[in-house]
Amino acid sequence: MYFLGVDGGGSKTEAVIIDENLNIYGRGKSGPADVFNSNKETVKNNLISAINSALDSKRIRIEDIRFGGFGLPAVGELREAIEIYSDIIKEILPGRFIIFNDVRGALEGAFPFENGVVLLAGTGIMAMGKVNDEVFRIDGWGEHAGDCGSGYDIGRECLRYIFKMYDGRIEKSYMYELIKEDFEEILRKTKGINSRGYIASYSKIVCESAKNGDKFALKILENAVEEWKLTVSAIRGRIGRNEKIKLAVVGGLKNCKILYDKFLSWVREQDWIVIAEPMYEPSIGCAILAMKNYKGI
Known part of the structure; x- marks a missing residue:
């Protein structure tokens, strides 16, 4: 079967x-x-x-x-x-x-056989949990109304910084040097029906730049961590303040080591969250x- x-x-x-x-x-x-x-x-x-x-x-x-x-x-x-x-x-x-x-x-x-919460952080972002028979969600409202700290959100911030550098509004950084495409081509690809995944792909440039100490990339990731913390903190109101819950993080942004490590550092300070690997x-x-x-x- x-x-x-x-x-x-x-x-x-x-x-x-x-x-x-x-x-x-x-x-x-x-x-x-x-x-x-x-x-x-x-x-x-x-x-x-x-x-x-x-x-x-x-x-x-x-x-x-x-x-x-x-x-x-x-x-x-x-x-x-x-x-x-x-x-x-x-x-x-x-x-x-x-x-x-x-x-x-x-x-x-x-968590196929137990209670838990998953934070799916990829192109978009959403937390979803199940406690007994109740399933609940936080964020995941799309790139225009939500998805705070998502790959799209990070990629969009990257492009905003890149075009500021292009104009001379701020100094060029390592992140700028990683851009290989023609700027007209970038603008073309950020418009239209398939732009969401393309914009999110720039999150990889942010993660790579952050590893090299780029101050703009580090700031973008710091903001993303704050959004992850807000999303996960909202879970506590759904499970009761005296309860503990298992949390698994999945999605491509988990591979962004600086982002994930900063988030884990905060999680370990919370006595109500137990980090778990997905089954x-x-x-x-x-x-x-x-x-x-x-x-x-």
Whole structure:
């Protein structure tokens, strides 16, 4: 009995196939799956590509998939999200799927059998937790209204500093020297439907510059840490002031060592947070949710 898990985000899509004992039978990866920042046909093709790659690993047929769980952006935030995604997925896995927010998949992967909170810090950012039967979320409101301390937020601040340096409003720094693209090309890519992931990619330049002591990059990351702290601090109001909770951090920004280490330093001072490593990756969490839904758990 096979179950499919698909974790789609603003930068990439990952698919995995498991059985009911959580053995992995296939994996696949492709581009972004956010219908509000990529066109519908692109999202459909990326989902199909990731799923087909996972199926081909062990020559499993799509008909062999008992149920699928799709963790996708904006679900639970925008009413039309489920309808748009359903129209796409029903052509791939008719009538055998459930759709939920992508962070819900990360949460289930991190803590499939216990209470906990996951801070998903990638292109966007959101904290989501479960305490007994209650699931709650903090931030994840998109790049225009929220996502404070996200890859997009950090990348946007990087570009603002870079263009100030370009104008001569502030002195050039190491961060400026890492920019290899023509500035006109940068402006072109920051406009339009696929700009979100592109802007977020500049967070890597900030992290690299911070390692070299760039004062502007360090300031950007310091601000991001403050936003992470605000987001996680809000969790305490959801769990009770005398309770402890496990917290797992996932997403690409965890690889930004200066940012993550500064955040961990603060976390270790909090007597109500226990840092934990995720039990499974988000795509497996999506597959576990598919299995639980199928079995009525």
